[in-house]
Amino acid sequence: MDKAGMEMDLAIALFVKEQQERAEEEKRARIWEKIDPKARIKYTVEELAEGIRKGELFLYTLKMEFTPREVLAGRFIMPYIKDFFDMEVxxxxxxxxxxxxxxVSASISDVPCREVAQPLDEWVSQTKEMMEEKHLRIKPVRKKSLGKMEYFCFTLPTAExxxxxxxxxxxxxxRLYTGALNCPVEEQEGxxxxxxxxxxxxxxMNGQEGGPEDGGN
Incomplete structure (x- = not known):
């Protein structure tokens, strides 16, 4: 067999091998999709909140235990995840x-404040503007009012x-307490x-006032 023929046979053999490997990868992906807990299990905020109240829950296969913890010199209480954080200030x-x-990270701080905060929509818009000044474009996902507690969820690009x-x-x-909790966007649904x-x-934990009021998307 001449050199050209050998090279052709080698190219065909490599092509067949690549096709076989691709088929195996697709097969493994299909099998994993059937057993992957993240593909099978769906959560709601309400059921996760109930787990926190009880003191423990499973997030997919991760067992998490919670306990009330006073922070900010005892001015504030939060549900603390036991044996989860490796850095604490x-x-x-x-x-x-x-x-x-x-x-995953969480930060909370407070300042003296006797004035009524601006409406939720204005707070969201102000946050977007502040981020854009830093050349960061956030994408709001959801916002909600719970009495005097207000929050909104958004995605944010970072170097990582x-x-x-x-x-x-x-x-x-x-006092006005503000906080931010975040995780990778891939973990959004969990x-x-x-x-x-x-x-x-x-x-x-910090005193409910008023009833839940959905702020929409």
Whole structure:
């Protein structure tokens, strides 16, 4: 067989091998899709909030335990995830919690405030403008009012990929508490909903006033 024929046979053999490997990858993907808990299990904020109230839940295969925790020198209470965060800063003026393994973070701070905060829509618009000034374009996903607790969810591009954020604010006494919780956007339907549920429980732990009022999308 001449050189050209050998090269042709080699090219055909490589093509067949690539096709076989692609077929195997597609087969494995189909099998994984059937057993992947993220493809089979769907959550709601309400059921995740109920799990937090009970003190434990499973997020897919991850068991999570919660306990009430006072932060900001005892001025504020939040549901704390046990054995989850690997970095914690808890000072009088701010609390920061970070899980490098899960790529989840939470931060809360407060300031004296006797004035009524601007309406929710204005807060969302103001946040978008502030981010655009930093050349960051956020995409609001959902917003909601729970009495004096208000929050909105949005995605944000970062150097490490898009993040799913839940930003909240709560007027309590003569102080305004603000916070942000985030996770990778790929975890939006799991961890993202859990972070939103945590905000609901924060509202419950810090005094509910008024009933839920959906702010729409």
């Amino acid at each position: 808890d000072k009088s003026e701010a609390v920061i919690l970070l899980s490098n393994k899960r790529k 990929g898009r993040l799913y954020n839940v930003a909240f604010r709560l007027q309590k006494g003569d 961890m993202g909903l859990l972070l939103e549920a945590i905000v609901h429980i924060i509202w419950e």
